[in-house]
Amino acid sequence: MAKKTEVRPYRQGVGAMLFNHRGEVFVGRRIDTPGQDWQMPQGGIDSGEAPRHAVMRELAEETGIKSAVIVAESADWLRYDLPRDLAARVWKGRYRGQEQMWFALRFTGTDGDIDLNVSRHPEFSQWKWVAIERLPDLIIEFKRRLYEDIVAEFHHLAAPGHIDYS
Numbered sequence: 668m669a670k671k672t673e674v675r676p677y678r679q680g681v682g683a684m685l686f687n688h689r690g691e692v693f694v695g696r697r698i699d700t701p702g703q704d705w706q707m708p709q710g711g712i713d714s715g716e717a718p719r720h721a722v723m724r725e726l727a728e729e730t731g732i733k734s735a736v737i738v739a740e741s742a743d744w745l746r747y748d749l750p751r752d753l754a755a756r757v758w759k760g761r762y763r764g765q766e767q768m769w770f771a772l773r774f775t776g777t778d779g780d781i782d783l784n785v786s787r788h789p790e791f792s793q794w795k796w797v798a799i800e801r802l803p804d805l806i807i808e809f810k811r812r813l814y815e816d817i818v819a820e821f822h823h824l825a826a827p828g829h830i831d832y833s
Contacts, residue, residue, distance in 0.1 A: 677766035682709035690825040695791030705805040731785035734776030741769040
């Protein structure tokens with residue numbers, strides 16, 4: 668029997684790898700997932716919205732952070748597929764996963780600027796700064812390959828002194 672080909676499209680989105688002055692990366696613990704799954708801020712692109720605008724909007728909506736500067740963007744769109752059971756429920760079953768443009772950002776604020784309850788529907792229950800190498804181990808399994816790719820692409824930005832914080 669031939670394997671059924673997936674015909675659903677990918678949802679377009681963005682992701683934010685936010686670096687603090689020590690070269691650590693912001694992660695939030697998902698409020699809707701039991702266990703210890705953490706992720707970087709990410710979300711969809713609204714109709715007619717540019718990815719650079721979308722990443723700043725998503726960052727503010729999910730974390731309250733408005734003090735950040737984009738320093739790099741991924742060379743290509745990166746994809747992940749949702750597991751079959753999730754794909755049937757998430758986004759009303761219209762998408763097979765997400766295709767995302769990722770951005771590296773320099774955090775120019777203070778930890779006091781972070782407010783996970785800025786939205787009526789918070790995404791995260793906790794947050795922390797972590798070493799970039801730890802990211803793939805913190806993420807849910809089906810996004811791990813995408814995180815490995817992002818870490819490989821932006822790893823050089825975590826080096827002390829690489830991003831200007833003046």
